[in-house]
Amino acid sequence: LKRHSKFAKLTQEHVTFFQDLLGVESAVIDGLSKDASEDIEAFNSDWMRKYRGHSQLVVKPGSTEEVSKILKYCNDNLLAVVPQGGNTGLVGGSVPVFDEIVINMQRMNKIRSFDEVSGILVADAGVILEVADNFLADKSHIFPLDLGAKGSCQIGGNVATNAGGLRLLRYGSLHGNVLGIEAVLPDGTIVDDLSTLRKNNTGYDIKQLFIGGEGTIGIITAISIVCPQRSPAVNVAYFGLESFEQVQNAFREAKNQLSEILSAFELMDGRSQRLVKTVTGKKRPLEGDHPFYCLVETSGSNTDHDSEKLQTFLESVMEKEIVSDGVLAQDQTQLQDLWSWREGISECLGHWGGVYKYDLSIPIADLYTLVNDTRDRLTKAGLVGEDDSYPVVDVLGYGHMGDANLHLNVPVRRYDKEVEKQLEPFVYEWVQKRSGSISAEHGLGIAKKSFIGYSRSPTMVALMKQIKNLYDPNGIMNPYKYI
Numbered sequence: 299l300k301r302h303s304k305f306a307k308l309t310q311e312h313v314t315f316f317q318d319l320l321g322v323e324s325a326v327i328d329g330l331s332k333d334a335s336e337d338i339e340a341f342n343s344d345w346m347r348k349y350r351g352h353s354q355l356v357v358k359p360g361s362t363e364e365v366s367k368i369l370k371y372c373n374d375n376l377l378a379v380v381p382q383g384g385n386t387g388l389v390g391g392s393v394p395v396f397d398e399i400v401i402n403m404q405r406m407n408k409i410r411s412f413d414e415v416s417g418i419l420v421a422d423a424g425v426i427l428e429v430a431d432n433f434l435a436d437k438s439h440i441f442p443l444d445l446g447a448k449g450s451c452q453i454g455g456n457v458a459t460n461a462g463g464l465r466l467l468r469y470g471s472l473h474g475n476v477l478g479i480e481a482v483l484p485d486g487t488i489v490d491d492l493s494t495l496r497k498n499n500t501g502y503d504i505k506q507l508f509i510g511g512e513g514t515i516g517i518i519t520a521i522s523i524v525c526p527q528r529s530p531a532v533n534v535a536y537f538g539l540e541s542f543e544q545v546q547n548a549f550r551e552a553k554n555q556l557s558e559i560l561s562a563f564e565l566m567d568g569r570s571q572r573l574v575k576t577v578t579g580k581k582r583p584l585e586g587d588h589p590f591y592c593l594v595e596t597s598g599s600n601t602d603h604d605s606e607k608l609q610t611f612l613e614s615v616m617e618k619e620i621v622s623d624g625v626l627a628q629d630q631t632q633l634q635d636l637w638s639w640r641e642g643i644s645e646c647l648g649h650w651g652g653v654y655k656y657d658l659s660i661p662i663a664d665l666y667t668l669v670n671d672t673r674d675r676l677t678k679a680g681l682v683g684e685d686d687s688y689p690v691v692d693v694l695g696y697g698h699m700g701d702a703n704l705h706l707n708v709p710v711r712r713y714d715k716e717v718e719k720q721l722e723p724f725v726y727e728w729v730q731k732r733s734g735s736i737s738a739e740h741g742l743g744i745a746k747k748s749f750i751g752y753s754r755s756p757t758m759v760a761l762m763k764q765i766k767n768l769y770d771p772n773g774i775m776n777p778y779k780y781i
């Protein structure tokens with residue numbers, strides 16, 4: 299990968315323009331004139347510390363008009379940019395590849411309005427997901443998306459990646475929940491499509507291009523989103539199972555018996571839970587060791603009714619020997635502890651140094667077979683072992699069972715070309731053979747960009763390129779990524 303020579307290099311004159319425009323000292327981190335290398339480092343490297351760029355400038359706009367002026371100037375001067383939210387993305391999309399200017403959205407963090415009757419929230423893109431959800435909790439509503447990075451990721455970043463997360467099973471995807479978008483195109487045009495209508499069939503639904511667009515056609519500055527009523531009763535069960543066959547049976551039973559109150563059904567294999575134990579040292583929720591674990595959450599309006607339903611469900615799946623052992627959270631602390639065994643996996647896996655991550659959609663019957671096949675392959679190649687001479691710590695899987703979305707993770711002691719050669723294109727070919735997707739929810743960024751062809755036809759890719767060229771003819775928006 300080479301830096302495009304058509305892009306201008308940052309000069310002092312450019313920096314002065316941005317300083318004058320934004321007016322606030324903290325809104326510009328200038329790596330050119332003073333030694334800001336330490337300050338700028340956090341914006342140049344991603345959450346996994348796997349991708350690192352060399353931007354010399356971070357700008358933090360405080361309004362949509364400022365975003366417009368920044369982009370127009372960059373477009374006129376052929377300065378490449380990378381939009382950045384909470385920088386928690388897992389495909390290297392939010393950091394520069396070379397010297398792109400980072401446009402960080404953290405200062406645009408106001409809730410603009412909330413309508414208690416319709417449940418529609420309008421907010422700036424830079425609002426942190428957890429802040430939005432806490433605001434809604436006070437109003438008995440809930441953000442229809444939840445994920446492990448909620449304390450840092452921004453709702454604009456969530457929409458830009460079309461994040462899926464832990465509640466998709468219940469509330470559906472952002473393509474359905476986001477009602478409107480305000481965005482800025484590279485030429486500075488402000489696209490005001492901040493509709494608060496549930497229904498609006500007047501022409502193409504252009505906002506959908508920004509949802510999952512990963513900052514390649516414009517910057518999202520605000521969103522409007524329909525938020526459901528918050529369920530007063532939330533219950534969680536965690537159980538151990540002996541085979542993936544039984545996991546599927548448990549999922550069918552959960553849908554059948556818990557139906558309208560089912561709000562999450564998550565899968566964790568035994569290996570992932572063992573590694574969480576190793577890293578955190580916490581007491582495990584169940585005695586013994588099972589090859590699979592599931593976390594089931596219900597959300598409803600009546601605590602007694604819901605706990606009874608979940609209790610009956612648990613008894614029934616144990617009686618049918620679908621589930622070997624299980625526990626129901628008795629209070630809020632235990633509920634959070636059970637969730638931490640699922641939500642905390644990603645963070646714990648970083649413990650050994652690096653992780654190869656694959657975020658895949660696979661028809662549900664085959665979902666876990668890939669983990670076994672990958673483990674066999676790496677083991678045969680002599681790459682997996684307990685002591686430091688082996689690069690691979692383990693091969694494991696977890697994910698959003700309810701959405702047929704597997705997270706295949708390979709924690710390693712060091713990134714290793716031999717391991718990479720064994721994993722790719724093997725994983726992508728495996729998924730392609732089953733008509734799955736090589737990126738279920740994290741997006742393409744730089745990590746998956748070259749592999750789009752495993753999930754999309756040449757016609758689809760060509761259509762995407764047309765759209766990219768139409769909105770961003772100079773190619774300044776998040777270059778080298780996506781398509």
Ligand code: FAD
Pocket residue numbers: 345380381382383384385386387388391392403423444445446447450451452453454455456457458459460461462463464512513514516517518519644645739740743776
């Ligand atoms: P960033 O990482 O800053 O950016 C992500 C992409 O969006 C980049 O391409 C960036 O250029 C672009 N972008 C950001 N803001 C804007 C904007 N305002 N306008 C235009 N483009 C923009 N993802 C899931 O789908 N489900 C999960 O369950 C999940 N769990 C996670 C758990 C952990 C612990 C972590 C670290 C990540 C997880 N993710 C998950 C990844 C997920 O993509 C991000 O957490 C989140 O959606 C990204 O938001 P962000 O604000 O951090 O965006």
Ligand code: 2HG
Pocket residue numbers: 388446463640641644655656657697698705706707
């Ligand atoms: C999750 O579901 C996230 O925990 C992260 O999507 C998955 O780290 C991963 O591979």
Ligand code: ZN
Pocket residue numbers: 463697698705739
């Ligand atoms: Zn996920």
